[in-house]
Amino acid sequence: xxxxxxxxxxxxxxxxxxxxxxxxxxxxxxxxxxxxxxxxxxxxxxxxxxxxxxxxxxxxxxxxxxxxxxxxxxxxxxxxxxxxxxxxxxxxxxxxxxxxxxxxxxxxxxxxxxxxxxxxxxxxxxxxxxxxxxxxxxxxxxxxxxxxxxxxxxxxxxxxxxxxxxxxxxxxxxxxxxxxxxxxxxxxxxxxxxxxxxxxxxxxxxxxxxxxxxxxxxxxxxxxxxxxxxxxxxxxxxxxxxxxxxxxxxxxxxxxxxxxxxxxxxxxxxxxxxxxxxxxxxxxxxxxxxxxxxxxxxxxxxxxxxxxxxxxxxxxxxxxxxxxxxxxxxxxxxxxxxxxxxxxxxxxxxxxxxxxxxxxxx
Numbered sequence: 001x002x003x004x005x006x007x008x009x010x011x012x013x014x015x016x017x018x019x020x021x022x023x024x025x026x027x028x029x030x031x032x033x034x035x036x037x038x039x040x041x042x043x044x045x046x047x048x049x050x051x052x053x054x055x056x057x058x059x060x061x062x063x064x065x066x067x068x069x070x071x072x073x074x075x076x077x078x079x080x081x082x083x084x085x086x087x088x089x090x091x092x093x094x095x096x097x098x099x100x101x102x103x104x105x106x107x108x109x110x111x112x113x114x115x116x117x118x119x120x121x122x123x124x125x126x127x128x129x130x131x132x133x134x135x136x137x138x139x140x141x142x143x144x145x146x147x148x149x150x151x152x153x154x155x156x157x158x159x160x161x162x163x164x165x166x167x168x169x170x171x172x173x174x175x176x177x178x179x180x181x182x183x184x185x186x187x188x189x190x191x192x193x194x195x196x197x198x199x200x201x202x203x204x205x206x207x208x209x210x211x212x213x214x215x216x217x218x219x220x221x222x223x224x225x226x227x228x229x230x231x232x233x234x235x236x237x238x239x240x241x242x243x244x245x246x247x248x249x250x251x252x253x254x255x256x257x258x259x260x261x262x263x264x265x266x267x268x269x270x271x272x273x274x275x276x277x278x279x280x281x282x283x284x285x286x287x288x289x290x291x292x293x294x295x296x297x298x299x300x301x302x303x304x305x306x307x308x309x310x311x312x313x314x315x316x317x318x319x320x321x322x323x324x325x326x327x328x329x330x331x332x333x334x335x336x337x338x339x340x341x342x343x344x345x346x347x348x349x350x351x352x353x354x355x356x357x358x359x360x361x362x
Contacts, residue, residue: 001325002032004068006061007039010075012283014042014306017072017093019314020049022321027054031325036064043310065089070329072321074313075300076103087111088347090329092321094118094133097344098244098358099272104350111348113329117317118270119243119352120342127242128338129320131178132312134267136302138182138238141265142171144301145234146190148263148287148294155294156261158233161191168192172232174220174249174274176203179238179267181211187234188212195228225249230257237266237274243344244354246271252290260292269297 003026005017016039023033033055037047047057058064065071065084073093077085079102085091087110095116097104107114117129127134142160149155149169162168171187173180176198184196188211196211197220198204204217218224229235229250235258239246246268255277268274277290280299287296302309320339323332333340344352350361 001328002034002067002069003321003325004034004064004071005036005039006064006071006073006081007036008042008074009061009080010078010300010303013075013300013303015074015303015310015313016040016043016045016306017074018318018321019043019310020045020053020055022314022318023050023055024053025318025322026325029322029326032056034058034064034067036061040310043306045310070321070324072317074303074310076100077106079106082106082110085110085112088113090115090324092117092317092324094130094270095344096270097352097355099270101359104345104355104359107345108348108350112345113343113347114345115324115329115339115342116243116344116352117342119344120320120338121242122338129313129316129342132316133302133309134178134238134240135182136305136309136312137267138179138236139186140301140304141179141183141236141238141267142186142190142234144286144296144298145171145236145263145265148296149233149261151261153287153294154261154289154292155263156233156259158261160187160234169234170232171195172228172235173197173238174225174236175238175240175268176200176207176217177238177240179240180236181207183236183238183267184211184215188215192234195232197224197228220249222249226254226257229254229262230259233259233262235262235264237264237268237278239268239274241271242354243352244271245358246274248274248276250275250277252276255291255293258291258293261294262292263294263296265296267301269299273297
């Protein structure tokens, strides 16, 4: 198969769809891999590294799309890429369709085979291709939240870990999934007082067993959220609805209950966000302030640490890429139930329930 890896063109996105190690596994099986020139530089992988493992370097993104039967990338295609995607072409990437009707309609019209990393689901119900980026984003939520709690960037002026004789900062984590657990772990490691909330008691019991004693679990409800936001300095939104929109757990009126300089980090922004006031931002301009509450809602948080993110992503995507390349998408999805669940839009037909529900499609 002919596999193409274009350079990401989303704002401040430095990750790349495949490492040289991944390319090597494909070329040694006689597949052809096209890499757009400089596609990997942001992650520390240069054209010479790809050439050494048998990749063909192409000068433009148009060349990559035109020559490839399958496109492997990191972020969803943006408007400039829509006309480049061809009928029956496989596009394997993070799509997050439920948060963008424009993207959904564009891919329907393209009649491509759209396989979304974020909905590939294994027999245990976990999302193996979303997990590593959720791990990165969860940890980064605390790293970024701690920075924006500083007074020069309009935060409360709180050091999360405190110092001897001074109470540490308080972190509220909404959701005890991968993002939430990683955020709680990082915040606890800094010495912060951490409360993590969920509606799944099994997850709360798990958190209670594996995280330090100063991480407090709480059952999530609107009432309890309204009470806790009054006293917490950093609030991390890490809820996930597989393939669908995130629920709005913090509404605009709740911001008035928070203290000035409170920081909210919405990791669910790719699914539309779990705060009513969320709007996607970029690494170039990551924050905005509403009612004196600092919002950090960067839609591609792991893109800020592209080497780590690219390595982690290729580790999990490569086995699926190999199946698709070796067998073709139809046989690969027939033989692998988890990959089948990654199918979102096929030749103009939306086949993923949550996308249909998000936009009232048939």
